Amino acid sequence: MQFKHISVLPQKVLDFAPDKTQTILDCTLGCGGHSRRLLEKFPNAKVFAIDRDLNALKVAEYFLKPFENNINFKHASFSELKDCFVNWMNPLFDYILADIGISSDQLDSPERGFSFNHEGPLDMRMDPDRQHTTAAYLVNNSSKNELLKILKTYGEERFAWKIVNTILIEREKKPFKTTKQLAELVYKSVPKHLQKSRIHPATLTFQALRIAVNEELNELSELLKIIPLSLKPDGRFAIISFHSLEDRIIKHKFKEWENPCVCPHDLPYCICGKKSLGSILTRSPICPSEKEIANNRRCRSAHLRVFSFKKNNL
Ligand SMILES: C[S@@+](CC[C@H](N)C(=O)[O-])C[C@H]1O[C@@H](n2cnc3c(N)ncnc32)[C@H](O)[C@@H]1O
Incomplete structure (x- = not known):
């Protein structure tokens, strides 16, 4: 079995794991890749792991065979984590890791339709077994305003108007079917x-459609809701994101967890009663070194943020 993905910031992910970690999500x-390294560092730990891509789970199952007694897999997305917890008998975790986005294996498989570099169906579903809406469906059927919203909000694409207008004209002649x-x-x-730029002009359009197809921002917000309820006292949550939209959401949520008080600043004491859940361990996000980027260009936009929950958060 072949896999191409190179884990991002592997040493940092290990370094932030609490000493004596026993349970990992x-x-x-x-x-x-990250789970394997964590199990090598904490050989007695139990890893509970999900992925919404069944293919990824199959590859991981093979790759993690030596640790099969220490790992529980589930085909699920963030929004289904609650059901997974029930199934796993509600474990609490010392360390939770989320490395959000797509893997190189997904990106480099032409039949998955994530990449403008490979000809393939315009698909982009991370979970083709259970998701129905493909990128082609969105491009061919969304209204002008819906497409503009996708490209502007999820892609922050400067030329959204121009691109959407051209899509509307073209799709009347011939529906979109392929990535190219x-x-x-x-x-x-x-x-x-801009056509000569090092970054392909379709980068942001593809990113925007992928986020829309997979409802990635909803998924992230569901994940962030469940995290504080799932960690042991002194547990840590590490999250790696790959674009500014997600990083902004994470940064604000971490600030809210650290200081949830909503009282006016001029009040001498807090009356809202909201208590801090813990502290941010990464004031600025941790990014890959030049050396890591030289070895794996795809990690260049990675941002790692880590939050430590308080002893008494439960
Ligand atoms: C960057 S890769 C993770 C790589 C992994 N950390 C490693 O070292 O091999 C991201 C994975 O997260 C999965 N994923 C993305 N969004 C998800 C979601 N909402 N729920 C579950 N899995 C998700 C993708 O299918 C993909 O396999």
Whole structure:
């Protein structure tokens, strides 16, 4: 079995795990790279792991065979974690890891339709077994306003108007079916001087559609809701994100967990009664070193943030 994904910030993910970690939740198992390293460091730990991509679970199961007695897998998404917990008899965790986004294996499989570099169906579903809406469906059926919202909000795409107008004209002639068909249209829609840029002009459009197809921001917000209820006292939550939209949401949630008080600043004491859940361990996000980026360019936008929950948060 082959896998291409290189785990991001592997040493940092290990360093932030609490001493004597016994229970770990890996919310984004992928190929199992982070879980494997954690199990090598804590050989007696139990890992509970999910991924919404059945293919990834199969690869990870193979890769983690030597640790099969220490790991429980579930095919699930963040929004289904509550059901997983019930199934696992409600464990509490010392360390929770989420490495959100897609793996190189997903990106480099033409048939998954995530990449403008490979010809394939315009799909982008992380869970093709259970999700129905593909990127092609969104491109061919969304209204002008819906498409604009996707490209502007999830892609922060400067040329959203131009791209969407061109999509609307083209899809009347021929519905979008493939990745290259869309990538070429976006390429033609941006100003000439940007067509030569090192970053492909379709990068943000593809990112935006992927986020929309997989409802990634809803998933993230469901994950962040469940985290404080799932950790042991002194437990830690580490999360790696790959674009500013997600990093902003995480940063604000961490601030809210650390200081949830909503009282006006001029009140001499707190009357809202909201108590801090713990402290942020990474004032600024941790990013990969130049050396790591040289070895794996795809990690260049990674941001790791870690939160430590208080002893008495439960
Ligand atoms: C960057 S990869 C994880 C790589 C992994 N940490 C490793 O070292 O091999 C992200 C994985 O998270 C999964 N994923 C993304 N969003 C998810 C969600 N909402 N629920 C469950 N899994 C998700 C993807 O299918 C993908 O396999």
